[in-house]
Amino acid sequence: MMEMIKxxxxxxxxxxxxxxxETTFESLGVDSLGLVDLTLSLEQKGYSIPEEKLSEIxxxxxxxxxxxxxx
Amino acid sequence: xxxxxxxxxxxxxxxxxxGKAVSKALEEENAKVIMLSRxxxxxxxxxxEESFKPYSSxxxxxxxxxxxxxxxIDKPVGLLSLSDWMEVxxxxxxxxxxxxxxxxMALKPQSSVVFLSSIVGQWGxxxxxAYSASKAGLEALTKTLAKEWARKGIRVNAISPGLxxxxxxxxxxxxxxxxxxxxxxxxxxxxxxxxxxAICFLLSPLSSFITGQNIYVDGGFxxx
Numbered sequence: 001m002m003e004m005i006k007x008x009x010x011x012x013x014x015x016x017x018x019x020x021x022e023t024t025f026e027s028l029g030v031d032s033l034g035l036v037d038l039t040l041s042l043e044q045k046g047y048s049i050p051e052e053k054l055s056e057i058x059x060x061x062x063x064x065x066x067x068x069x070x071x
Numbered sequence: 072x073x074x075x076x077x078x079x080x081x082x083x084x085x086x087x088x089x090g091k092a093v094s095k096a097l098e099e100e101n102a103k104v105i106m107l108s109r110x111x112x113x114x115x116x117x118x119x120e121e122s123f124k125p126y127s128s129x130x131x132x133x134x135x136x137x138x139x140x141x142x143x144i145d146k147p148v149g150l151l152s153l154s155d156w157m158e159v160x161x162x163x164x165x166x167x168x169x170x171x172x173x174x175x176m177a178l179k180p181q182s183s184v185v186f187l188s189s190i191v192g193q194w195g196x197x198x199x200x201a202y203s204a205s206k207a208g209l210e211a212l213t214k215t216l217a218k219e220w221a222r223k224g225i226r227v228n229a230i231s232p233g234l235x236x237x238x239x240x241x242x243x244x245x246x247x248x249x250x251x252x253x254x255x256x257x258x259x260x261x262x263x264x265x266x267x268x269a270i271c272f273l274l275s276p277l278s279s280f281i282t283g284q285n286i287y288v289d290g291g292f293x294x295x
Contacts, residue, residue, distance in 0.1 A: 033219060040176050044130055 021061030085139035092263035117166025129177035163205035217283030233289030256291030
């Protein structure tokens with residue numbers, strides 16, 4: 001799951017050095033519109049993120065949990 | 072190659088005369104054109120969100136997107152039914168929103184989106200409440216998308232033609248058509264190709280610093 005998220009961030013032009021579950025999206029420069037872009041990319045990969053969960057996603061670990069991965 | 076569009080890929084939504092003129096111009100540039108409409112091989116009904124599904128997997132493959140789908144039902148407001156109103160709004164405005172929403176992921180960074188608006192979006196016109204409102208909405212949609220998508224270098228603009236020599240124009244009563252012709256400075260209708268030229272410019276890298284704009288291609292109608 002971490003590798004997939006790392007790839008996703010790279011595809012969207014964000015830095016991925018030293019990425020951990022605690023890394024915040026804010027620290028990577030991902031703002032609310034950027035998070036929407038990541039969500040849309042995930043949808044194209046077959047994942048679904050309920051809109052109401054978006055505001056809960058602050059860190060990489062949060063996204064892993066929402067996607068049902070092992071955080 | 073006038074517009075530097077060789078080998079680039081464009082989606083054109085709508086099968087009207089202006090869409091066809093743009094497609095022809097793009098193909099002359101050796102660009103690839105994907106026509107999307109209810110009449111095209113690539114079926115798309117812009118009023119039906121389900122019909123966008125086959126295109127949801129497209130990813131970063133379009134250098135440009137043109138939305139030309141539009142209808143008009145011309146009646147004074149007192150005679151305009153809710154059904155008439157919704158038909159025009161659904162095609163001209165809601166269809167544009169759905170197209171933007173569902174083709175966003177198909178757009179490459181630095182690509183260009185153009186919506187076909189109309190001078191009546193700013194000017195208003197007797198008998199065209201729904202059409203005018205839909206085009207005014209389209210202009211607001213254009214500005215909003217320009218702001219949201221600039222982060223990816225995607226430019227979003229609108230073109231507002233005056234009266235163009237198309238099938239839609241033939242439905243107008245002759246006095247109305249003549250009124251439009253006399254009101255513009257050049258005293259004639261535009262040819263679809265003249266609108267296509269402006270659209271190709273906006274789709275091309277030649278307009279690389281233009282976004283969020285609504286450009287009038289109206290023979291001077293608006294300032295007359």
